[in-house]
Amino acid sequence: MKNIQIISDKNLRSLRIKKTLLNILKKIKLKKSNRIIVIGGDGFMLQTLKRNKKSKRLFYGVNSGNYGFLMNKFSSKNFIKNFTKSKKVSISPLEMTVRNNKNITNKHLAINEVSILRQSRQAASLSISHGSKQIIKELVSDGVLVSTPAGSTAYNLSVHGPILSLNSKKLSISPISPFRPRRWRGKIVSDRSKILIRNLNPKKRPISAVADNIEVRNAKNIFIKTNQKIKFNLLYDKNRSLQKKIKIEQLRRETS
Numbered sequence: 001m002k003n004i005q006i007i008s009d010k011n012l013r014s015l016r017i018k019k020t021l022l023n024i025l026k027k028i029k030l031k032k033s034n035r036i037i038v039i040g041g042d043g044f045m046l047q048t049l050k051r052n053k054k055s056k057r058l059f060y061g062v063n064s065g066n067y068g069f070l071m072n073k074f075s076s077k078n079f080i081k082n083f084t085k086s087k088k089v090s091i092s093p094l095e096m097t098v099r100n101n102k103n104i105t106n107k108h109l110a111i112n113e114v115s116i117l118r119q120s121r122q123a124a125s126l127s128i129s130h131g132s133k134q135i136i137k138e139l140v141s142d143g144v145l146v147s148t149p150a151g152s153t154a155y156n157l158s159v160h161g162p163i164l165s166l167n168s169k170k171l172s173i174s175p176i177s178p179f180r181p182r183r184w185r186g187k188i189v190s191d192r193s194k195i196l197i198r199n200l201n202p203k204k205r206p207i208s209a210v211a212d213n214i215e216v217r218n219a220k221n222i223f224i225k226t227n228q229k230i231k232f233n234l235l236y237d238k239n240r241s242l243q244k245k246i247k248i249e250q251l252r253r254e255t256s
Helices: 012-026 042-051 079-084 242-255
Strands: 005-008 035-040 058-063 087-091 094-100 105-110 113-118 124-130 133-141 143-147 170-176 187-190 195-199 207-211 214-216 219-226 232-236
Touching (some): 005 012, 012 035, 012 079, 035 042, 094 214, 105 207, 105 214, 113 124, 113 219, 133 170, 143 195
Antiparallel strands (some): 087 232, 094 105, 094 219, 113 143, 143 170
């Protein structure tokens, strides 16, 4: 107990699970552990990981939300077995650096995706490049997503982006409701890529840049790369690993 920390969301379901877990952990003796139990939904897990980005500890999620893709299903009967035999998955986040129309720079991390979204009734007008290579000269659309493998089954999947295997070492760039070129379906690039997205018409067509759930408005230039120096260590039940969850979503897509 001394080395196991519990971080819980404040909703009623999360607090009930926390109370149950405290009672379970009091009755058993665990070896020294550097694990953190996170009770909540995917959004709460994302917030917790970012607040603890310098931590080397292992994060075991217990789902009290809806889908809980990043979390584990709670079972009071099997909790100790699942918890002690869980497997580690390490993921690195995207780092988003945004310069707005006043040349103020903001930097945020994204574990799932960076979303570039139109901010008004006008469609966004964007250019996208990585390194010295231009991916698309002008994309007129509602926006574009840059997604990690862990986030490829979230918003990225909803806009018909590809599902990436966790060990693919790739990023997905997916348009949101493309108007010109209408048939552009996006691109898969290396997770070593340094992606630059520019707003071609910031006065008439303002955009916002969102790192998971943190928004920067009136973005002018957005620079996105994987921060390989940061590793978030997540724990998953043996039979419900993150890799298996991604594979299930791939199979669902193929049969739908």
